[in-house]
Amino acid sequence: MRVYLEIGKRAFQRELVYRTKNLAGLFTNACFGYLRAVPLLAAFEARGDIAGYNLQDALTWNWTVQALIMVVGLWGGWEVADTIRSGDVVSDLSKPFSFLGFWLARDYGRAIYYLLFRALPVVLIGQLLFGLRWPHHAITWAALAVSLALAVSIGFAFRFMLNLAAFWTTDARGVGGLGLIASTFLSGFLIPLAFFPDWLRPVVQALPFAGIVQTPADVFLERVTGWALMGALGQQALWAALLLGAAQGLVVIATRRVVVQGG
Amino acid sequence: MPLREYWRLYWRLVGASARGQMQYKASFLLATAGVFAANLFDFGALLVLYHRIPHLAGWSLGEVALLWGMSAVSFALADTIASGFDLVPAMIRQGDFDRLLTRPLGAFFQTIAARLTLRRLGRIGQGLVILAVAQGEVAIPWTPGKLAVLMVALAAGAAIFFSVYILGAAYAFWTVEGTEVVNTFTYGGTTMTSYPLDIFHGWLRRFVTFIFPLAFVNYYPALYLLERPDPLGLPAWAGWLSPLVATLCCVVAAWGWSFGVRHYQSTGS
Numbered sequence: 001m002r003v004y005l006e007i008g009k010r011a012f013q014r015e016l017v018y019r020t021k022n023l024a025g026l027f028t029n030a031c032f033g034y035l036r037a038v039p040l041l042a043a044f045e046a047r048g049d050i051a052g053y054n055l056q057d058a059l060t061w062n063w064t065v066q067a068l069i070m071v072v073g074l075w076g077g078w079e080v081a082d083t084i085r086s087g088d089v090v091s092d093l094s095k096p097f098s099f100l101g102f103w104l105a106r107d108y109g110r111a112i113y114y115l116l117f118r119a120l121p122v123v124l125i126g127q128l129l130f131g132l133r134w135p136h137h138a139i140t141w142a143a144l145a146v147s148l149a150l151a152v153s154i155g156f157a158f159r160f161m162l163n164l165a166a167f168w169t170t171d172a173r174g175v176g177g178l179g180l181i182a183s184t185f186l187s188g189f190l191i192p193l194a195f196f197p198d199w200l201r202p203v204v205q206a207l208p209f210a211g212i213v214q215t216p217a218d219v220f221l222e223r224v225t226g227w228a229l230m231g232a233l234g235q236q237a238l239w240a241a242l243l244l245g246a247a248q249g250l251v252v253i254a255t256r257r258v259v260v261q262g263g
Numbered sequence: 264m265p266l267r268e269y270w271r272l273y274w275r276l277v278g279a280s281a282r283g284q285m286q287y288k289a290s291f292l293l294a295t296a297g298v299f300a301a302n303l304f305d306f307g308a309l310l311v312l313y314h315r316i317p318h319l320a321g322w323s324l325g326e327v328a329l330l331w332g333m334s335a336v337s338f339a340l341a342d343t344i345a346s347g348f349d350l351v352p353a354m355i356r357q358g359d360f361d362r363l364l365t366r367p368l369g370a371f372f373q374t375i376a377a378r379l380t381l382r383r384l385g386r387i388g389q390g391l392v393i394l395a396v397a398q399g400e401v402a403i404p405w406t407p408g409k410l411a412v413l414m415v416a417l418a419a420g421a422a423i424f425f426s427v428y429i430l431g432a433a434y435a436f437w438t439v440e441g442t443e444v445v446n447t448f449t450y451g452g453t454t455m456t457s458y459p460l461d462i463f464h465g466w467l468r469r470f471v472t473f474i475f476p477l478a479f480v481n482y483y484p485a486l487y488l489l490e491r492p493d494p495l496g497l498p499a500w501a502g503w504l505s506p507l508v509a510t511l512c513c514v515v516a517a518w519g520w521s522f523g524v525r526h527y528q529s530t531g532s
Contacts, residue, residue, distance in 0.1 A: 021443070024443040024444055025443060027443075027444060027447065028443055028444070028446060028447050031447045031451055032447075032451065032454070035451055035454050035455060036454070038458070038462050038463055038464075039312070039319065039458050039462055041462070042319045042320045042458075042461075042462035043312060043315075043316050043319060045320070046316045046317055046318055046319065047315065047316050047317075050315045050316065051315060169290075170287070170290070171287060171289070171290035171293065174289075174290040174293035174294050174297065175293065177293075177294065177297040178293065178296065178297045178300060181297060181300050181301045181304055182300075182304070184304065185304040185307060185308065190304065190305065190307075190308035191308040191311045191312055195311050195312060195314070195315055196311055197311070197314055
């Protein structure tokens with residue numbers, strides 16, 4: 001366990017180096033947070049209540065999902081695929097710890113960095129510009145921490161499997177890009193899943209992608225409380241376990257294919 | 264060198280770039296499908312929203328879709344033609360831009376001819392489909408004048424976005440670093456132009472009308488097509504101003520680029 005903590009810490013520290021990059025990203029998030037908030041203002045002028053959201057809920061959703069992009073790695077990262085392509089994967093596979101665990105630990109280190117230095121400032125900017133809805137109950141913060149931790153796992157497992165495609169194709173980014181585009185839409189990042197038509201909503205809410213963005217946002221908004229909250233976290237935990245299991249299975253299958261070229 | 268020669272050389276160079284991208288046919292098709300799908304999902308989100316509301320600031324779904332399609336086509340054209348300029352920050356960082364300056368052709372020409380990313384055309388297809396459906400939906404009474412405004416606006420919109428790319432690349436002559444801030448103007452620009460500008464606050468609307476003239480990409484031409492009055496009070500013929508505005512943008516971009524090239528100092532590594 002200590003080795004994974006150390007790996008996570010290193011990943012966290014690596015991100016600390018790129019301060020200006022984070023500032024530029026923060027600027028971009030702030031701009032898009034604003035640009036995407038404006039259509040919501042107009043939409044709620046036409047109707048005061050949309051699928052149980054009032055304007056403030058919708059604005060809070062908007063800034064929360066904007067804040068989460070980097071935390072849950074919504075738009076991917078192809079480091080694993082790159083090591084597979086370059087062959088460096090061989091040295092990672094031969095290290096005395098789990099290949100999946102290694103990358104998962106790194107992802108948690110990265111996620112914690114972005115939670116502190118990206119998500120928090122983005123939400124504060126949203127608060128300054130529009131005034132957001134903050135949790136009314138202290139317990140929500142604890143639930144949010146659990147939900148975010150699970151969201152990172154689900155996001156990671158999905159992305160990791162897309163990366164593993166590099167074992168079979170030279171173009172993991174092409175396959176993965178399509179997967180990320182679909183997951184962005186289905187995660188509740190583009191539009192709250194509650195806004196979906198009634199026939200489609202149960203489907204999108206049951207899929208694992210809901211657990212990457214929509215569930216943490218719902219927890220923060222206190223749209224799920226009590227047993228419903230337990231159910232939402234349970235669904236996230238189930239998907240996290242299933243996807244991590246599937247990812248581990250894929251690692252086992254893929255490593256059988258690895259042929260080390262001498263040299 | 265006569266212009267015809269430049270033209271021939273341009274196609275020869277980007278042809279080579281295109282052939283390179285076609286080497287992996289499956290991945291090329293996949294990437295094009297990805298670009299197509301990405302924007303379709305964005306539009307899907309708009310459909311989901313409209314399923315819940317009757318209109319957005321008095322604009323129906325069909326009317327917003329018209330804006331959406333025009334913006335997508337113009338942006339995709341610019342994004343494709345300007346792909347070479349994506350390489351500029353990396354070229355500056357690695358000192359490769361020096362090499363460009365030693366060759367007997369302009370730096371601008373060499374950059375624009377360096378790459379033509381064909382997969383980005385996937386967005387044009389998507390934009391055209393939405394545009395075609397939207398114009399049927401809002402039942403525009405087409406006249407030759409309106410058709411001309413649409414065609415000219417698509418080209419002028421592309422030129423406006425193109426000049427943003429040029430200025431973004433020129434900006435790298437000073438910052439050396441990447442272009443995330445530039446993305447705010449390009450992708451942010453498409454996001455804004457995908458909605459009626461009526462929804463934006465006064466200062467931002469004036470900014471994108473008079474200073475950073477995104478409003479002429481599609482908003483004013485669309486007002487003309489839809490025969491809607493302008494909330495800012497510009498007359499209906501503002502829809503005809505796109506080519507003029509686009510020309511101004513290109514002049515500013517050309518000036519910014521040559522200013523950047525003149526002030527270029529090699530990174531020396």
